[in-house]
Amino acid sequence: MNNKNVYMPGPSNVRENVRQARSIKTTNPDVDVDFVEFYKSTCDKMAKIINTKNDVYILSGEGILGLEAACASLTEKNDRVLVIDNGVFGKGFEDFVTMYGGEAVLFSKSYKKAIDVEELERFLEKDHDFKYATIVHCDTPTGVLNDLSKICPLLKKYNILTVVDSVAAMVGEKLLVDDWQIDMVLGGSQKAISAQPGLSIVSVSEDAKNSMKNRKSKIIGFYCNLTIWEDYYEQKYFPYTMPISDIISLDRALENILEEGTENTIKRHERIAKATREALKEYGGELFLNSGYSNTVTALVIPENIGALNLTKYIREKYNTIIGTSLGEYVDKLLRIGHMGENAKLDKIIYILDILDNSLKDLGFQGNGSLVSLFNKYYK
Numbered sequence: 200m201n202n203k204n205v206y207m208p209g210p211s212n213v214r215e216n217v218r219q220a221r222s223i224k225t226t227n228p229d230v231d232v233d234f235v236e237f238y239k240s241t242c243d244k245m246a247k248i249i250n251t252k253n254d255v256y257i258l259s260g261e262g263i264l265g266l267e268a269a270c271a272s273l274t275e276k277n278d279r280v281l282v283i284d285n286g287v288f289g290k291g292f293e294d295f296v297t298m299y300g301g302e303a304v305l306f307s308k309s310y311k312k313a314i315d316v317e318e319l320e321r322f323l324e325k326d327h328d329f330k331y332a333t334i335v336h337c338d339t340p341t342g343v344l345n346d347l348s349k350i351c352p353l354l355k356k357y358n359i360l361t362v363v364d365s366v367a368a369m370v371g372e373k374l375l376v377d378d379w380q381i382d383m384v385l386g387g388s389q390k391a392i393s394a395q396p397g398l399s400i401v402s403v404s405e406d407a408k409n410s411m412k413n414r415k416s417k418i419i420g421f422y423c424n425l426t427i428w429e430d431y432y433e434q435k436y437f438p439y440t441m442p443i444s445d446i447i448s449l450d451r452a453l454e455n456i457l458e459e460g461t462e463n464t465i466k467r468h469e470r471i472a473k474a475t476r477e478a479l480k481e482y483g484g485e486l487f488l489n490s491g492y493s494n495t496v497t498a499l500v501i502p503e504n505i506g507a508l509n510l511t512k513y514i515r516e517k518y519n520t521i522i523g524t525s526l527g528e529y530v531d532k533l534l535r536i537g538h539m540g541e542n543a544k545l546d547k548i549i550y551i552l553d554i555l556d557n558s559l560k561d562l563g564f565q566g567n568g569s570l571v572s573l574f575n576k577y578y579k
Contacts, residue, residue: 204520206551208339208496208537209367210389210396213452217394220451221444228443232435239432241450248453248461249369249384251376251402256428257449258399259442262366262387264423265399269362269383270295271423272411273331279304281329281359285314285345286338287526288364296333299419304329310341313491316349323357330410331360331382337368340526341487342496342535344372347379355380360407366390369400370456371468371495371539382407388445391468391495393540394452397445401425468494468543470578475538475548478573482556482566487533495539498525500532505562507531513562518554549574 205212228234242255249255258264274280274296284290284307296303306322308314314334332354337344351361360382365374369384371391376384386392386400403425411418411426418424427438456464472494476486479499487498501507507524508531514520525533534555538548549571556570567573 202519203515204518204550206520206537206542206547207523208342208390208535208539209387211391211393211537211540211542212547213393213395214455214541217448217452217455221395221448223444223447225443225447228437228441234441234443235432235435235437237450238437238441238446241446241453244450244453244457245386245400246402248456249365249374249376249386249402250378251381251384253376253402253404254428255400255402256425257446258401259397259439259445260399260422261396262385262389262399265366265385265387265401266292266364267295268399268401268423268425269385270301270333271299271420272418272425273360273362273383273407274299274301275414275416276300277302278330279328281306281332281354283314283319283332283334283345283350284308285312286310286335286343287340287529288338289333289335292333292335292362292364301330309489310338310343311487312489313343314345314350316346316353319350320353323353327357327359329357329359331362333362333364336363336365336374337372337493337495339367339496340498340529340535341533342493342498343488343491344368344493345491347381348375351379351381360410367495367539368493370461370464371543372493373465376402388449388452391539391543392449392452392456393542394449395445397442398449465494468538471538471543471545471548472497474574474577474579475536475552477577478552478570481573482568482570483564484566487529495537495543497536497538498529499534499536501534502564505559505564507534510534510558510562514554514558517558517561520551520554522551522555545578
């Protein structure tokens with residue numbers, strides 16, 4: 200199991216120093232106040248990377264926990280919530296909203312392109328009675344990227360709180376939480392941050408805090424209740440036992456990003472993503488998206504006579520390498536190249552493109568030239 204090569208759009212590969220950090224001897228996170236300081240410093244590093252002065256919390260649970268916690272903490276019965284839907288996870292917010300008694304109103308658009316901000320504005324001019332809106336930064340199953348710099352200020356113009364799933368984009372894409380007026384941004388440790396799975400990252404604005412405080416009804420549940428974190432630092436006490444080894448590991452991953460420089464990390468992702476897309480197109484491949492390409496995921500349409508599931512099975516069996524298809528209706532249609540975090544490195548992308556090239560040709564697809572050579576041509 201440990202010998203497989205993995206190239207997925209999350210969980211991504213983990214650097215050796217991050218793995219080693221997870222093995223460090225630990226203290227008792229429930230009673231050692233020094234760990235509270237360490238936890239807070241890790242949250243502050245995350246805040247610096249995503250450009251916010253808002254409180255940042257690290258929750259014990261994979262990225263989906265952050266999405267549910269945001270909806271659980273904000274939603275009251277019959278609250279109208281705008282669910283901006285141009286991807287599988289975008290639509291998925293509907294389930295969390297209705298689960299906690301809210302009324303989800305979908306703004307559903309093509310899954311092949313980014314949200315048209317002018318179209319959204321025309322919609323809001325007619326109907327803007329929403330407590331909050333949800334939007335996915337990069338929707339992982341298709342890799343579509345939405346322009347938060349325009350969408351979130353537009354929503355705030357109508358006094359709508361903004362909840363952003365940036366799990367698959369955070370660190371690989373520019374993210375200016377305060378400048379873009381994002382009330383809650385949600386991330387995960389296992390994507391472009393390149394730490395192990397198991398942690399959610401949540402930033403919470405004062406507007407979001409006030410909304411939670413001024414609820415008429417109590418928040419349902421405990422684990423997804425974000426108000427339990429509000430005074431943890433002053434009280435030097437966590438609401439539950441923290442996964443200390445995971446947090447030490449995450450801290451090391453964040454240090455890696457800060458040492459490289461956040462802007463340099465984003466540029467690295469951008470260079471590799473652009474070269475990958477251009478190489479695939481010249482090779483004869485069909486990209487799923489028409490617009491809204493992300494730095495972290497590229498979705499490639501696989502011909503029906505080959506099939507995405509058959510292709511990944513072939514790659515796994517011949518090359519001992521795991522690469523992902525998509526979700527839902529796209530599970531046998533799309534191959535997803537997750538050039539995020541440690542995967543967005545030259546040695547990793549060249550390795551997977553070479554395997555993909557050979558495998559497609561073995562299965563009957565005649566590409567134009569070599570994928571690796573084409574990638575090198577566009578890598579500038």
